[in-house]
Amino acid sequence: MGGVTKAQIGSFLARQGILIAFALFMIGFALANGRFLDPDNIMGVIRSSAILGVMALGVTFVVISGNLDLSVGSMMSFSTIVVLDLHDKIGPTMAIPLMFSMTLCLGAFVGFLVGYLKLNSLIVTLGMLSAIHGLTLTYSGGKNMDIIDKEGTWFSVFGQGSALGIPVPILIFVLLAAFLGILLSKTPFGRKVYAVGGNGVASTFSGIRRPRVVFMCYILSAFCVATAGLIQASRSLGSQNTVGQGLELEVLAAVILGGASLLGGSGTIFKTVIGVLILGFIQNGLLLVGLQFYVQFVVTWVIIILAVWLDIAAKRGKLWSPIA
Amino acid sequence: MTDQTPVLRLEGIVKTFPGVRALDGVSLNIMPGEVHALMGENGAGKSTLMKVLGGIYQPDEGQIIVGEAPSVMSSPLDAKAKGIVFIHQELSLADELSVAENIYLGELPRKRFGMVDWDTLYRRTDAILDKLKVGFNAKTIVGDLSIANQQMVEIARALTVEAKAVIFDEPTASLTDAEKVVLFEVISDLQAQGVGIVYISHRMEEIFKITDRISVLRDGSYRSTVNTADTNEESITQLMIGRSLDLSRNESHHELGDVALEVRGLSCGNLYTDVSFEVRRGEVLGFYGLVGAGRTEIAETLFGLRDPSAGTVLLDGVETTINSPADAISKGISLVPEDRKGQGLVLGMNCRDNMTLPQVDDLTAGPFVAEGSEVAIFDQYRDKLDIRTPGWKQIVGNLSGGNQQKIVIGKWLSMHPSVLIVDEPTRGIDVGSKAEIHNLIRDLAAQGYAVIVISSEMPEVLHVSDRIVAMYSGKVMRTFTSEEVTEESLIQAISGLSSDKAA
Numbered sequence: 001m002g003g004v005t006k007a008q009i010g011s012f013l014a015r016q017g018i019l020i021a022f023a024l025f026m027i028g029f030a031l032a033n034g035r036f037l038d039p040d041n042i043m044g045v046i047r048s049s050a051i052l053g054v055m056a057l058g059v060t061f062v063v064i065s066g067n068l069d070l071s072v073g074s075m076m077s078f079s080t081i082v083v084l085d086l087h088d089k090i091g092p093t094m095a096i097p098l099m100f101s102m103t104l105c106l107g108a109f110v111g112f113l114v115g116y117l118k119l120n121s122l123i124v125t126l127g128m129l130s131a132i133h134g135l136t137l138t139y140s141g142g143k144n145m146d147i148i149d150k151e152g153t154w155f156s157v158f159g160q161g162s163a164l165g166i167p168v169p170i171l172i173f174v175l176l177a178a179f180l181g182i183l184l185s186k187t188p189f190g191r192k193v194y195a196v197g198g199n200g201v202a203s204t205f206s207g208i209r210r211p212r213v214v215f216m217c218y219i220l221s222a223f224c225v226a227t228a229g230l231i232q233a234s235r236s237l238g239s240q241n242t243v244g245q246g247l248e249l250e251v252l253a254a255v256i257l258g259g260a261s262l263l264g265g266s267g268t269i270f271k272t273v274i275g276v277l278i279l280g281f282i283q284n285g286l287l288l289v290g291l292q293f294y295v296q297f298v299v300t301w302v303i304i305i306l307a308v309w310l311d312i313a314a315k316r317g318k319l320w321s322p323i324a
Numbered sequence: 325m326t327d328q329t330p331v332l333r334l335e336g337i338v339k340t341f342p343g344v345r346a347l348d349g350v351s352l353n354i355m356p357g358e359v360h361a362l363m364g365e366n367g368a369g370k371s372t373l374m375k376v377l378g379g380i381y382q383p384d385e386g387q388i389i390v391g392e393a394p395s396v397m398s399s400p401l402d403a404k405a406k407g408i409v410f411i412h413q414e415l416s417l418a419d420e421l422s423v424a425e426n427i428y429l430g431e432l433p434r435k436r437f438g439m440v441d442w443d444t445l446y447r448r449t450d451a452i453l454d455k456l457k458v459g460f461n462a463k464t465i466v467g468d469l470s471i472a473n474q475q476m477v478e479i480a481r482a483l484t485v486e487a488k489a490v491i492f493d494e495p496t497a498s499l500t501d502a503e504k505v506v507l508f509e510v511i512s513d514l515q516a517q518g519v520g521i522v523y524i525s526h527r528m529e530e531i532f533k534i535t536d537r538i539s540v541l542r543d544g545s546y547r548s549t550v551n552t553a554d555t556n557e558e559s560i561t562q563l564m565i566g567r568s569l570d571l572s573r574n575e576s577h578h579e580l581g582d583v584a585l586e587v588r589g590l591s592c593g594n595l596y597t598d599v600s601f602e603v604r605r606g607e608v609l610g611f612y613g614l615v616g617a618g619r620t621e622i623a624e625t626l627f628g629l630r631d632p633s634a635g636t637v638l639l640d641g642v643e644t645t646i647n648s649p650a651d652a653i654s655k656g657i658s659l660v661p662e663d664r665k666g667q668g669l670v671l672g673m674n675c676r677d678n679m680t681l682p683q684v685d686d687l688t689a690g691p692f693v694a695e696g697s698e699v700a701i702f703d704q705y706r707d708k709l710d711i712r713t714p715g716w717k718q719i720v721g722n723l724s725g726g727n728q729q730k731i732v733i734g735k736w737l738s739m740h741p742s743v744l745i746v747d748e749p750t751r752g753i754d755v756g757s758k759a760e761i762h763n764l765i766r767d768l769a770a771q772g773y774a775v776i777v778i779s780s781e782m783p784e785v786l787h788v789s790d791r792i793v794a795m796y797s798g799k800v801m802r803t804f805t806s807e808e809v810t811e812e813s814l815i816q817a818i819s820g821l822s823s824d825k826a827a
Contacts, residue, residue, distance in 0.1 A: 186692045188684040195681055198670035205627075205667045206681040206735070207653040265672050 021306065022278050029285030036288050043167075049280035050169035051076075051228045052247060053273065056254045057180050058224030060272045061217040063255050064184070066197035066264025067114055067121035069218065071106075071128035072225050072251055076244030078136045079103045079229025084145040084239055092155040100226045106132060107222020108215070115214035129248060136241050146238035159235025169231045176227065180220070181269035193217060197264025246297070253300055254279045256307040279303070329392065331356045331520040332408065332489040337386035339372055346372045348545040349386070354489055354520035359511060361531045361552070362524045364541035365564055365615065365780055370524055373541070374491060378410055379403040390488060407488030411478050411495055419467035424449035426466050427481045452480045456510055472503040479510060489520040496530060508534055526615050528557045528819070540564055557819045561614070565782050565815070573786045573806045574608070576766065581605030583641065584774035585626070585657075585743045590635030595621040596798035599635070603743065603774040608765060610789030611778040613818045618798040619778045620662050623745045627659040628652040639743075653682055656742035660732050660749060662778075668732040669720050676702040676716035679735045705734030710760060733761065737768070744768060745776040750784060762788050782814065796820040 029036045055072050062069040079099055086095035110128055114121045147153060161168040184190035195203040196213045204210055232243060258275030260267025282303065283296050332354040339347040347369050354360050364370050375381045377388065379397030387394050390406050397403040403410075417426050424445050425432070433441040433448070449462035458476050460469060466477060475495065482490055492511070496504050511521055511534060523535055531538060532552060540547040540563040547563050586602040596618030603609045611619045624630045626637065628646040636643050639655055646652045652659070661667035669678050680687055680698045687694050687701075702716045709730040713723055720731060729749070736744060746765070750758040765788045769775050779785045785792055792804045794817035801817040 182692075188688060188693055191677060191681070191684050191693060194673060194677075195670050198672045199666075201667055202670050203681070204629075204649055205659065205661055207648075207650040208681070209648070209650055265670070 033288040045280045045284045050173040053173045053276040054228040056251045058221035061220050063260045064197045064267045065217045070125040070248045073244040073248035074129045074132040075225045076229045079226045080233045080239045081145050083233045103226035107218045111215035111218030115211040150237045253304040333389040337383045350546045356518040358536040359521040361535040361538040368541040369544040409482040409487045409490045411492045423464045424462035472499045491522040493524045561819045578606040578770045586638040588636045605772045607790045608769045608775045610785040610792040612785045613795035617795040658736040658741035660746040662747040671721035743774045747778045
């Protein structure tokens with residue numbers, strides 16, 4: 001007994017559950033494998049999380065505005081394939097801006113459908129997931145894309161280079177996170193993203209042009225996807241058409257793990273970064289304790305379900321309720 | 325009727341919510357075979373009373389007596405089992421299922437192995453539908469029916485139990501005249517079977533057509549029950565809105581400036597028709613009428629939320645169209661909306677951010693929001709409106725209703741609009757803050773703003789307005805100056821009993 005009721009425990013678990021679960025995972029991994037807390041391993045985790053992390057930054061805006069973006073995975077495949085193909089055709093200096101413009105066009109299209117036509121974002125982006133995959137395959141003819149001269153190009157700097165002893169992907173992730181973090185927390189635009197997601201009707205009554213704000217969130221998401229595609233292409237200098245497949249769910253998991261509500265109106269860039277790291281460390285830990293790579297997919301799913309459940313439970317203050 | 329036992333009695337029902345006494349000792353007797361109207365303005369306590377009766381809320385005091393037996397309604401299902409049946413304004417039907425499945429949902433007749441006994445189901449359903457004389461059968465899919473017919477399904481559902489009392493909540497809101505006739509026949513059938521009917525509606529003509537007695541609630545307390553035959557619309561209206569202690573009229577007129585806003589022949593479908601008025605700088609124009617008179621819809625049109633079907637709007641004498649709220653705001657029109665939580669505030673945001681939301685684009689230092697200026701604006705209006713909050717960081721959802729409303733008002737005052745529209749400015753606000761807000765509205769006019777106040781409270785309208793537009797059922801009945809207005813003439817006008825000519 002001790003004066004603590006079942007309801008209080010439930011409420012505490014609902015609010016802090018994800019951090020508790022994370023802490024338990026970390027302790028378990030550290031005990032199971034001493035290499036887990038090794039600085040090299042930690043740096044490696046952050047580095048391999050950078051691509052996912054960059055995408056999650058953009059999706060954070062979309063989720064706070066009260067929408068979803070499930071198209072980021074296949075959009076990232078598209079960016080990667082396009083920039084690799086153009087690299088050999090027109091050179092990296094031209095290929096990069098052209099790939100960014102094409103990806104932004106896709107983002108603009110999604111933003112138009114969800115923002116201005118007010119179509120359900122789940123349906124629109126789920127459809128785009130499939131449509132962009134088809135577009136990528138059509139573009140590549142279904143073949144893998146490779147840069148011919150892998151040694152002689154400066155293009156590899158984004159994925160493989162390092163500056164001041166820090167790998168470039170991590171630098172890009174950190175700088176972009178800082179920039180978008182300031183955009184979200186310090187500018188009028190960021191304020192409007194929270195307002196639109198928090199109460200769309202009230203934001204309209206306050207003169208906010210809701211469609212424009214939603215549109216801009218998808219543009220930002222597409223920009224982040226293009227950046228992630230650039231890192232991916234530069235790291236491997238060759239790619240399959242399906243390189244981004246499934247990332248949309250991992251990205252969403254990271255954003256939700258960070259504490260952004262799927263209902264919109266809450267979340268921050270900093271929390272998303274934390275969510276990305278949690279996901280990265282758990283996946284790394286699973287490998288280190290000797291589980292097969294494929295187990296990750298199941299565990300990721302479990303984490304998403306847990307995060308969504310706890311998000312809702314935290315709102316109603318109990319783990320379970322017969323209504324809503 | 326007097327020597328019969330009531331089918332349903334409510335005795336001294338009290339229900340309080342934090343800070344509000346929503347029901348203050350309400351008693352009602354529903355006799356078998358009578359149609360008993362329950363009337364009251366929004367917030368009078370009708371819906372709370374019905375929720376107590378339907379087992380959604382438990383009363384703090386008082387008891388419910390069904391027939392002879394004191395009863396506790398522990399849940400909506402329990403209420404139904406005890407013979408208290410609700411026909412809700414909002415339908416609760418499964419669109420994809422058949423009429424029969426909807427009517428017997430949760431209690432479908434069964435055969436062996438738990439299989440549904442379709443023959444019995446359809447036979448029983450058709451028997452009920454025959455009674456209702458509807459043009460569809462048990463197998464029709466509910467989603468294919470008109471709203472009116474869906475309502476008939478809802479009524480049919482009520483007829484599956486041995487109802488002692490049936491409560492109709494605004495049943496005619498979405499019905500055509502022909503469909504109303506059918507509904508009224510159903511009601512009189514039920515009446516003939518000795519069922520007690522509670523009929524909630526704002527529509528006077530229906531009330532006088534079909535009810536036997538009328539009970540009126542105001543501010544959570546029971547006012548009176550009268551025989552419908554012995555009363556008229558005017559005295560019911562009087563009961564609903566009440567005589568307030570302070571019916572003083574506004575006497576301090578300010579220097580009037582130019583016409584800031586003029587509306588000519590404005591119409592919006594059936595919501596309101598041919599509305600004309602003007603507001604000058606330095607003037608407070610009150611809009612008074614009952615629920616559904618079209619006042620809020622006019623405000624929404626002026627704020628760019630509805631497209632007018634006819635008529636013109638002139639701002640400072642120049643004809644203009646208002647396409648969106650953003651457009652309205654940029655033209656100097658602001659609206660404090662009726663629904664504070666749904667339309668006025670982002671409840672999960674802090675006080676400061678809510679207050680500065682419409683002007684956040686202009687409050688910048690370089691690319692960033694100038695948080696210092698925001699805090700300054702918040703502090704200014706917190707002091708001016710006496711907003712009680714620990715600080716600007718407080719989440720608006722945690723404030724009391726009155727303080728929330730002050731945040732919304734502060735939000736628009738800080739925009740310095742040329743035309744300020746306030747829709748029910750003091751709904752749910754304590755008496756002290758009401759007076760402050762009324763003074764503020766007068767002050768704003770003194771500073772040269774044109775102010776439109778929409779209110780359902782007569783003391784409020786009388787108190788703040790230089791002129792009062794009385795509306796009834798989408799039409800302007802009469803415009804009064806504060807010198808000529810009397811309580812009686814105003815009540816007459818909003819009951820539809822006079823027009824400009826008659827006055």
